[in-house]
Amino acid sequence: MPKRTDIRSVLVVGSGPIVIGQAAEFDYSGTQACRVLKAEGLRVILVNSNPATIMTDPEMADATYVEPGTPEFVEKIIARERPDALLPTMGGQTGLNTAITLHETGVLEKYGVELIGADAAAIRKGENREQFKEVVEAVRAKIGHGESARSVICRSMAEVMAGAARLGGYPVVVRPSFTMGGAGSGVAHDEEELRRIAGVALTFSPTTEVLIEESILGWKEYELELMRDRNDNVVVVCSIENLDPMGVHTGDSITVAPAMTLTDREYQIMRDIGIAVIREVGVDTGGCNIQFAVDPATGRIIVIEMNPRVSRSSALASKATGFPIAKIAARLAIGYTLDEIPNDITGQTPASFEPALDYVVVKVPRFAFEKFPGADPTLTTTMKSVGEAMAIGRNFPEALQKALRSLERKDSQFSFTRGPLDGLLDAVRRPTEGRITAVMRAVRAGASREEIVEATRIDPWFVDQIFLISEIADEVADAPALDAALLTHAKRHGFSDAQIAALRGLGEPDVRRIRHELGVRPVYKTVDTCAAEFAARTPYFYSSYDEESEVAPRDRPAVIILGSGPNRIGQGVEFDYSCVHASFALHDAGYETVMVNCNPETVSTDYDTSDRLYFEPLTLEDVLEVVHAEERAGPVAGVLVQLGGQTPLGLAQALKDGGVPVAGTPPEAIHLAEDRGAFGRVLARAGLPGTEHGTATSFPEAKAIADEVGYPILVRPSYVLGGRGMEIVYDEARLASYIGESTEIGPDRPVLVDRFLDDAIEVDVDALYDGVELYLGGVMEHIEEAGIHSGDSACVLPPMTISGEIERLRASTEAIAREIGVRGLINIQFALAGSVLYVLEANPRASRTVPFVSKATAVPLAKAAARISLGATIADLRAEGLLRPRGDGGTLPLTAPISVKEAVLPWTRFRDASGRGTDTALGPEMRSTGEVMGIDAGFGVAYAKSQNAAYGALPTKGTVFISVADRYKRAMVFLAGALADHGFTLLATEGTAGVLRRNGVEAAVVRKHRDGPGPDGEPTIVGLIHEGEVDLVVNTPYGAGGRMDGYEIRTAAVARGVPCLTTVQALAAAIQGIDALTCGEVGVRSLQEHARLLTSFGEDVLG
């Protein structure tokens, strides 16, 4: 069936900011969908509040709305654009929920918009637990296979006991009905536990009703990715097996594709169930993901759940197989059938097939528990990882070891030392980050296969593979010498040069030299969807120590772009954005672009982003081998290390030392910016003030510096991204404990001690420098005061209060860029304290804010940076039209739109062992996972939009609770008055209320949490928040030592979804937003329209 002719325009709903569980994979999916729909000649309208995405690039859609993805805003967009159809399946749960709301409230019908890709009834059937159970029962009736976990609803303890008996034994899961977030639920392993848990659960449930369900913890877990077209053709794109058994969220599990431990009989039954489910649910066109549990003792299959949309797993499956699920789902949604869509990779066969893999794919999660002290690191059914790395190998050990080293984390790779078994088997019983390495330690300590299987419930085949790796480690360690056969054997099982070096007591370079002398080098195989049955025309490569390489020679010079690896807090999708832009720009400029990355969630690892893709870890060894392979294939113009964040930057010097041509800013310049002493000399030469600071390797040294510069001070380890370990220290006692707690401090890892500038305004600058000319990309004024990590603070562009400083900022930026020797992008953080402009730090690389600045000013900075790195000048790029012909981001007209960036933090995800949430106070260590952008003609609306997209709408009426530290009370009085003028009822704790009243602002006193409820049951503020009596919380942390006081308040606010402002400046901005919201209708406008305004008004004013 060919394309439908009745759809001429489609609205695509994106997933918004990156949060845990909904991350860059939706940029990948959404970008694919937009590109496909545009190529089909449809008008594409996109809404996504996340500026750090490729999909929100103006060229990906005809009208790109960087607006909140809420039903309210999407309706405004529909009213303006009048699309024929809405594609809801590309934007994760967020996009799906918005679309369903618009359907249920009649908005889609009102504007004649058709939901395509999945209909509302199908979405409900797939997502509603009860309805899905019925689906599974219907499937069983039809094909005789598939069931849900058995369960019994009980209303008394007697019924509970009888129910447990009927389920046939322990453990059982107890779930109280109608409670949120799993409160009161638990797993009972025996009758006594069941009585205890069910007793509590019965009281928790408002209906005194609990569900007793058979436990499938420890069962084998599988996923299938399916696609269906409107001619009822169904294909299974990929099977995925979780190494971690049931009980760990699949996003937090180590997963393997294809499934490794199923016979064809069992696999085909699972496939039959999957196909029957997708038909029964009624997903007419598009993809879905279905999860299964398999009893390892009997093979009984339970269908757990399905997602009727593209997902993290579908992104992984696409990368694992070369079958682009989102791209094909978009084509199916507009009427094509699978047999009408070509398989891009072979070019000659259709998409109506099931990929065959001749390799193994392993995905490992990356966590960030260190950012959330006190959070419980046990892995459960709630996803906690912030990113993932994928690796491809010709066998499981190779893929696993490559994946583990792709995590770029200390101790993520296996080490093969031998220690005592003490407690290790108990430790691996509990799933946590890095359990796989603990399993290896247990193996090394002498645990048997059976003991490991019993403790972890990991399938015996996988356990044997761990033993195999351990045995090869012994062979490497015990051999008289490293010969080619042994090295090849180890390499075929994924051992890195570093691991071999450790086993042999050698240095990594020694192993590499020996290996190269023996001619043991990887070959590169192609991901081709068909196990070599047909020729592949897409160069999507992975390394393996096999015989034959498939890298073809080429004539055009190549540029190798190093990506940013797994997403983590501080290094996320923003860096992928810059890498992708570099690839596009350099391809257009006539280079062959070669991407190296190991993050399956990203656009950069899409096989059609670059001319060649190497899905490889970003370690020195792996990158050197890719460069070697490409140098043999043809000329290499350079390797780009500046765009992927700290990961590639950290390799720059070693690559150069290895004879690799590093493009753009040289490694020595990177060192100048990163080394505190060297950078101090740079500033001195340029005549610019930095903060007073020093470098310490011990407490006495740190104390001496602190005494000299005065408290408060900012302390942090050197060479970190995202403010890891950074803290504001107010007194000597805390300084002593900070140094004491920091395990990584040593002579070659010093701690940096800076004077901390209280009350300074922080400013971020992104600029391009070509050696002659500076192009100021954008100047961002932080909304919060200095001391909050720039990644976590809100900022506004153009700056609202410091526009008089732009020429001084430009001159300082140029002086630093010149002194360092930048050729490409530089990001500088300044602090304006009084009239002194301090330079806090400079990063000669693409920063986190590059995509935001590019969208706010309609100039592709990363593209320009890539070109400059390869020798183009700013003058050339102005002439080409890539940069503005005159002026730059520092000379925006007064009519320019105002863009606000706001950070999104994962507070609700992390709980301590007792189930309490973690604190929401911001600090110098970055904790946000993503960001949103609000753009409008004025600041107030732009800020309100950013809050709406990040956390929910600002209230325009209701009750505000205010509690601030003494030093903010003066500033607060005026703002509290403004809130009262708006008609808000004010609540405050005693101290704050007193100050407000003395200043003529009425505020009711509310009890503190630590005082508990009053004698007549008067609630505390925490109680009020929990009861939904508070609409806005303003609570600042209390400086030295007192930071925990507001903990309960902020935690309650997060739990209830009440906006919580933790700085005075944020409140000031919020009041401007509330002003704007109360003044009238908030409009929406596409980036393309903003850009036209910038250009048409701009050119007259600029220059």
Next chain:
Amino acid sequence: MTAAVLVLEDGRVFRGRAFGAVGETFGEAVFSTGMTGYQEILTDPSYHRQVVVMTSPHVGNTGMNDEDPESGRIWVAGYVVRDPARVPSSWRSRRSLDEDLTAQGVVGISGVDTRALTRHLRERGAMRVGVFSGPAITDAAAMLGRVRAAPEMLGADLAREVSTAAPYVVPALGHPRFRVAAVDLGLKSMTPRRMAERGVEVHVLPSTATVEEVYALEPDGVFLSNGPGDPDTADLSVVHAALRRGTPLFGICFGHELLGRALGFATYKLKYGHRGINQPVQDRITRKVEITAHNHGFAVDAPLDGATATPYGRVEVSHVCLNDGVVEGLVLLDRPALSVQYHPEAAAGPHDAGHLFDHFVAMMGRR
């Protein structure tokens, strides 16, 4: 560790380790892309005299069980894998793959760059191969000479080597509705089971069965099974008899090739065949695509579009492989006969095409 060498007739050599029995073996080198179902592949008589290369690197993970074999023995002439399992893991596993290969004297090789070998076969076509391990390894020229002296697949008459020696009956499950005479040209055990599930009593006959022997059973339908070898060598008298008498006829794989030849079409050898469980086959009438199991090195040469007049009436190509346009099914418009080149019985493979057995049963019901 015992060394092993794989020598192709064009002189290319791959080195690896012995797997299964140690010794030497010869056959036609073919590759299979299925990621599951090695036990079914090994025991499929259609692989007789073929050395099978598994493109999936890990083989043997679920061991060998007693339920999944497609015949009473392993038929492949040799087995080429990259990473054989050391420990099988499945609640149904009884023995390891290595044990079964060794016990049945099947010579294999592991540790080979199976992808390079597959690409070679794809580009050069299926060809003769020898696998030598342990003491069987001699000098390169001698091994190559032995490979080149081995018989070729083109022109090979193999059905009688794999067929049952004596007739036997697979009873219908439940009340028997129809009786089918199934000519065993290399029959897989799942095929009569699929018919039995539909109330068919299946009388399995040796490949040498005569028209008289077939019709002595008074069958409601005649079934022609899959099997190894070149269809050009087969006797077609049973096919002609069934067509002439209008007995409902169903052929699978080799059986399909025989129907094609009986209708006057030629058969030809594909460059490297179809072997896998992910092949898209389109029904030419409904346009629906099914994912199907394939194992064929030969194909029928028939015009894709329109009906062709034959002595038995008009015939159409009912199914085609979307990967390469190869004829995958034939249907007679004027008589009750149909055949498919692929495997609706699956085992291993998807069950998408299982309804073809319903068509066969329906044809018998219409008589």
